Structure formats: C-alpha cells, structure tokens
Amino acid sequence: MTLTPTLFDSATPPATPAVSTTAGPRPGISLTVYGLPAPQGSKRHVGNGVMIESSKKVKPWRQDVKQAALDAVQGLADWTPLDGPLVASMVFTFARPKGHYRTGRNAHLLRDGAPPRPHGMPDLSKILRCTEDSLKGIVWHDDARVVGYGRLGKFYAGTDAADVLSMPGCVIRVWPLDDAAEVQA
Template identity: 70%
Template sequence: MTVPTTSQRLDDAELGWPDTLADYIGRHCPTEFPTGADKAAELIMAELVRPLLTDVERARSIAVALEQENAHLTEQAYRQPAITITVHGLPAPQGSKKPFRNQHSGRIQMTESSAKVKPWRQDVKHAALAVVEAAADWTVLDGPLAVSMTFTFDRPKGHYRTGRNAHLLRDAAPTRPSGMPDLSKLVRSTEDALTGVVWKDDARVVEYVRLGKWYAETDAEDVLSVPGCVIHVWPLAGQAVSSC
C-alpha cells in the first residue's frame, strides 16, 4: 500500500486526501478488518496530517504579518525623503568619452564627448549645496540609499501646430521624450554630481524608487515647467554598508 508522505505538496492535503483516507485504507486492507482501517486513518490524521496543516497555517499567518509590516515600514520610509533637490538646467548625459592630446604634456587624455555634461553636473551640485547648507545638521549620507529622479525637458517646436494654433500640440506629438539622451546616462551624470555633497559614494544607491523623462508642464508628479530634475533620496534604515 502506498500512502502519501509528508514531503508531498500541501496542495495534495488541501485537495482532500486525508478526508478519504479511511476509504483508501479500507480498499487495501482485508474486508474483515474495517474497524482497523478506520482506526489507522484516524491515527494518521491525528498524528501526521492535522499537525502538519496546523504548522502550515501558522507559517502562513506569520508570512502575512511580516509582509504587512514590511509594506508599512516601506511606506513610512518613502513618505518623507532625507533630502529633496530641485535642479534647473538642461539635463545632460554622461557616457562615452573622446581622446584629445594635452598641449602641455603631449599625452593623450580622455574627455566627455558631450559639452553639456559639465554644466549640468555644476547645476546639480550647486542645487544640492544650496539645500544641504540650509539644513541645520546635514551630514553626508553613508549607507544604503533609495533614489528618485524625474527629468524634465522642453518640447521641440515641431510638436506644436502653426499659426494661431501654435500653442496647441499636434495630434501625433509624443507624450514622453523617448529619444536621446539615454535615461541611464542622465542618472550617471546626476549621481556623480551628488557624490561628496549628498552621499559619500554613488555606490550607496541600491534602489531606484522612480526614474523618468518627461516633457515640461506634463501633469505628473515632480515634473517641472522648465528643464531640470527633481531628486529625492531616502536612507534605507536598518541596513549596513557592504563591500560587495
């Protein structure tokens, strides 16, 4: 006789095999011992199945409670960021570099291929400094961090109609800036500019709550009326810095 073991999935127990165990045993035991089959089934239910189901239900209750507590802590942590920075300026990406020869040393050096990235990093750094200098007891963050960055760009003139309807968007105008620059490269240049001012190292950023590119005056959270970026930073409480 083959009886389901405790290693079977819980689904088997939930589908009802313990409820029909007496019938199962009765079919595989001599007919002259029906009472023995009933007692065997009752014993298995009492000693094996019911404790197993009780333990599973207890584990489920603990898991649900932990999930609810984690959701509550996450909501609390993200409700009020440690710092919010609003940058005005044209967001520029940090990515590929190009070589040039230093006129004084004669050596080949690398520089950013985009001439816009340096002004953008300066805009970010100045905006961050203005915020931290206004804070009474600001210290550079040196633990795991969560970050939100919302980049705003002007719409090209080609998105608008002409003549007396020049203030209206064309029907085919895109809702989001899906072309260059790359979002990941915008994040890179912005994070670098915040190093040493907001956080000790941009490696401390372990999570992105929100990243996005939007056109100015779009009705969405943190979208500006002019080009720039809104940055929120949250320390993740209870987590230590790791070298990995």
C-alpha cells in the same frame, strides 16, 4: 521614523529641503535642479593620455546639480553625506520641441502625433549616471550606495505628473532604504 509631509510633496518642489527633525535614522533630502539635463557619455582622447567628455553639456549640468545640492544642505548645520543603502528618485524634465506643436492660430496646441514623453536622446541611463556622480560627497558618500529607485523617468515640461517641472531640470529625492517603504506608501 516619521517624515514630514512636505519632504515628498510633489505639488511644488521646495526651494530648500524639507528634512525631518525627529529622532531616528538619518532623514531623507529633496532638491530641485534647474538646467538642461545632460548625458555622461563617451570620452575622447585628446593626446598625452588626456580624456575629455564628448558632450559640452555635461559640465554645465554637473555644476547645476552640485550647486543645487550645496544649496539644499547649506542650511543644515550637522549635515553629512548619506551613507548606507539608499533609495533615490529622479524625475528629469525636458522642453518639448517646437515641432510637436501645430502652426498658425493653433500654435499653442500639440500635434496629434506628438509623443507624450521623451523617448529619444539623451539616454535616461546616461543622464542618471551624470547626475549621480554630481551628488558624490554632497548628498551621499558615493552613488554605489544607491540600491534602488522609487521613481525614475523623463518627461516633457508641463506634463501633469508628480515632480515634473515647468522648465528643464530635475527633482531629486533620496532617503535611507529603511525609510523608503514608509515614503512610498
């Protein structure tokens, strides 16, 4: 299967997914989510067997991911959630803290000790879990179908790297395992 070059063009995330229309296996999909990536962490018991998420940021992030996924598949008349072994790529973008910048007339410059990538909270694995669960039934049948990752990471906004946004969010790409080698080549 030949995928369109815009499907995984990292220069600018597409507003709508670029999906191949050639015959063959189901095409991949690409979507961009804007919002603050949130970790799916611990739950707390509030009584009568009711458990709620500890983080108040989870629900808005899940809604942002679901809406972006629905928008991405909306224009595809015959879209059904992907099934079978899948490979995903998720690049999460975070705002750089103000403490990473100098002060005064050099406030636009990074401090010498500013880390190049986020290496603290939230945990990448917990953000990934929350994002995967949000795509269930829209992009894929279940996140258990994901057998590997092409690219997975946390970056600061404005970093010069593929799929890094200029504001907080995530670029998500999913394709069938059979097509993954072709896409990553």
